[in-house]
Amino acid sequence: MNYTQIMAYVKDLAHQAGRIMLAAHDEAEKTAKTKSGSANFVTAYDIAVQEHLIKRLRERFPEAVFIAEEKDNDPSLLEREFCFVIDPIDGTTNFMHNYKCSAISIAMVSHGETVIGVVYDPYRGELYHAEKGKGAFLNDKPIHVSERCSEQAVVALGTSPYYKDTLAEKTFSLARDVYCRVGDLRRTGTAALDLAYVAVGRTEGFFEWILSPWDHAAGVLLVTEAGGIVTQADGSPTVLSAPCSVWAGNRMVHAVLIDAAKRYC
Ligand code: IPD
Ligand code: CA
DSSP: OOOHHOOOOOOOHHHHHHHHHTTTOOOOOGOOEEEESSEEEEEEEHHHHHHHHHHHHHOTTTTTTETTTOOOOOOOGGGGSSSSEEEEOOOHHHHHTTOOOOEEEEEETTTTTEEEEEEETTTTTTEEEEESSSEEETTEEEEEEOOOGGGGGGGEEOOOOGHHHHHHHHHHHHHHHTTSSSSSOOOOOOOOHHHHHHHHHHSSSEEEEEEOOHHHHHHHHHHHHHHEEEEEOTTTOSSSSEEEEEESSHHHHHHHHHHHHGOOO
């Protein structure tokens, strides 16, 4: 089976998962439980989406292995041929608040390399997909990062909310520095869509000090396949084997974000 066939199946699954999310209406918060870290929650819908995705992927690809937000994980699985990295609901806090800004993120990693990325926003009906070497798409139309320079740039930041104790100072001090060098800042509450928005050129950059692999696996492929650049804050490649910083942008804005981070690295 080639990657294009796998992509078609994954896109269909993302739509199915979106329907599970939309069925929550404003009831999600009632099902929430706390997780480790500050302000970190899981709802019954996160679990239901994850279970649905893993079940359906296992049916179709019996050899598949999984790294997913709501389960224990083994990073050595990234080296297998079919490893799916799943965030069932990215933007769980938004989801609990019925803020309608959350997404499903599914990546496929083969022998350590991300080859498929799908991010689906069921509220806007927007499905982003990228296959390694074949470009990035929104609802099947090719997308590209914007050419806006830093003065015109809108840059999204993630606040690493589960690491407030250690990262609040560094996040907001850097945010002030970046704010003075770009047009304006945004905070959406979903890293997967932050990266998708860089890919489609709605924003010019994104940074967050700590993200987990499921937050950024699919989005990183979207940005790079759309002509953008993604690294860690110190310019080194992002990793999926452990949490890491994620610095993304078009070429000009990525350079500005890397320069701004130097004081903090
Ligand atoms: C979170 C979102 C948020 C980011 C956090 C992530 P979750 O994912 O992507 O934007 O700031 O660092 O953990 O917990 O909603 O899946
Ligand atoms: Ca997430």
